[in-house]
Amino acid sequence: HLGDCPICCLPLPLGRENSTIMECCSKTICDGCYxxxxxxxxxxxxxxxxxxxxxxxxxxxxxVEKNLIKRMEVNDAFAFYQMGWSMFHHEKDYKSAFEYYxxxxxxxxx
Numbered sequence: 001h002l003g004d005c006p007i008c009c010l011p012l013p014l015g016r017e018n019s020t021i022m023e024c025c026s027k028t029i030c031d032g033c034y035x036x037x038x039x040x041x042x043x044x045x046x047x048x049x050x051x052x053x054x055x056x057x058x059x060x061x062x063x064v065e066k067n068l069i070k071r072m073e074v075n076d077a078f079a080f081y082q083m084g085w086s087m088f089h090h091e092k093d094y095k096s097a098f099e100y101y102x103x104x105x106x107x108x109x110x
Contacts, residue, residue, distance in 0.1 A: 005030040006052055023064055024055040026071055026078040077107035 001011040002019070006027050012019050020034045021027070029051055037051035048057045058064045065086075071079035084100030087093045 002028060005033055007033040021078065022050045022052060023058055023067055023082075024050045025053040026076050027052045075107055077104045077109035080104035080107060081109045 001013055004011055005019070007029060010030060010032075012028055012030060018031050019028050020031060022029060027050075033051055038048070040046070041048055049055060050057070058067060068079050068083050068086075072083065080100050081104035084097045084104060087100060088097035091097075
């Protein structure tokens with residue numbers, strides 16, 4: 001498994017279909033905890049925040065990119081992976097994608 005959900009401590013399955021990766025803190029949250037947070041926010045008419053770090057959800061792709069850069073500055077392996085994915089799939093910049101993927105792997109991202 002991919003470790004435990006940082007909220008409920010249940011094991012996260014290898015597939016990403018039952019979990020959500022939070023772009024603000026790069027934590028993988030099980031869909032149960034993510035869904036419970038969404039329901040709580042809707043019932044209490046709150047703005048959407050991360051169930052782990054409570055930062056507000058990014059509102060634009062620019063906000064996502066700024067956050068990725070901030071996470072990469074502290075050597076967050078998943079942030080390097082996400083930037084590589086973006087370079088590969090959106091920008092079609094395969095050289096940069098390879099460099100980001102390589103850095104993510106060196107930092108321990110699977």
